[in-house]
Amino acid sequence: MAILVYAESHEGQYKKAAFEAISYAKSIAELSGDSVTAVAINATDSSDSLYRYGASKVLKISSEALKSFSPSAYAKAISELKEGDTIVLPATADASSFAPILALKTGFSLVTNLTAAPSSASPFTAERKSFSGKGIETIQVTEGGKVLTVLQNAFGTKENPVSGTEETANVSVSDSDLKEKITKTEPVSTGAVDLKDAEIVVSGGRGMKGPENWGMIEELANLLGAATACSKPVADMGWRPHSEHVGQTGKAISPKLYIAVGISGAIQHLAGVNSSKTIVVINSDAEAPFFKSADYGIVGDAFEVLPKLNEEVKKFKGA
């Protein structure tokens, strides 16, 4: 049987989260002996990248109606494919929205925000995020089919090249399935790195003293190819948009490297970032609680340390 994976794309290009979902599906397939089939909606990207992570078949849906995101319409399209009894989705904003509806349409159980490869394929047993990163839940699907979502930047990508084939899939979705109507789309600034997908995140807190000082944060982010983020007070004061707020009530992220500048490290902030692989804290207050949860720390004024760090990173990148 095949494990079906939703290969999410943005403006036709596959997202890193799609490769992560395929890599995850492949980790199940290795235990169960199944193959991996990816489904793409309105993607124009080459399927080669999907084969590279282990998808041996790619089902391509092209649909005018699905150019506009609607949770029920996306769930309907994927449920019509009737491929196997395991569907893997990335835990992106869009896929997380339609995952429950897809579970209802297929009659499968739903398990969200998986963080690690399953320890068993039958019964499916794996770890997922809980208590905003303060806990790990091990969950089992005792019988029947399952819809799974995979937390971004948690399991990661794993190349597993196979030779694959592409097929066109037809679904019966039409405009009448769109219960919601998108009237305006406002993209985040072009060139900015998607925060949940980012390998490196540079984040600023109240210690940055004002929005006019963000140039230094952005410079470091540019040098490292990183996304920028901020603490909750910074978003609440309007220094930075809410979309950059990481923490318990903002976005939860797990990059390889998280650099926090002028953030004291309240427990609510840690809940959003504590699954980062490596944490660097730069703070003028040696007593800032964040140092206890960091891998590397520098006690120093952001306005003194950041320009030096930017210079050193420039040297390193130039080397």
Added chain:
Amino acid sequence: MKILVCISSVPDTTAKINFTADGKSLDKNGVQFVINPHDEYCLTRAVQLQETQGATVTVITVGDASVEPVIRKALAIGANDAIRVNAASGDGFFVATQIAKAAKDGAYDIILAGRESIDFNGAEVPGFIAGMLDYPFINGCINLKVEGNSVEAIRESDSGKQTITANFPVVIGGENGLVEDSELKIPNMRGIMSARTKPLNVVEPEQTVSKLNVVGYQKPAERGSVKMIDKDNVAELVRLLHEEAKVI
């Protein structure tokens, strides 16, 4: 306009999380419970719509009698009445089944629920409700306006913001941004007094069959001790990130 706000009782955001000795559940000892923050943004927006556009606001929660202080707080914040589905909370499908039934029976126009709870991080309930009732669904909502029998919402997606319209009845998954933190309501004495006499209807749950089994919980591995670097030796940080942590 009838609004149903789904609230979940969760450990306070500052709570230290521990699990029981058998690893099967949260150790509730010394843990304060609060309205799930994403739900509180939804409740606040609903109460604003009550004040400005004459909506009636019902809160609903699935839980045993121990969650009543959280329901009373929601009533003190301004909800008109409350429903408690009398069951130890189950999985997302179970919770959504209860709420979907109440939403349909009560003919609510807008069902507002936090995008996810900060305890189980399922992010399942709003989508399940929408799917069960076949209602439009706007998730990750950071702005909500009501005009006549429709809503205009702004949704935050991974790639930006979308302005979306949908007709009643509609399910909204709300989050931080739906109202500003400064707009959150702290109940005053009058609110607290009136909350005591507002209707709280206790109903018995519908049964569902779950094929999920929670094997157990554990705490994430502790991070090793922090390595401090002198502020005058920033080059050392770059070296460590490259050679030791191997992240740049």
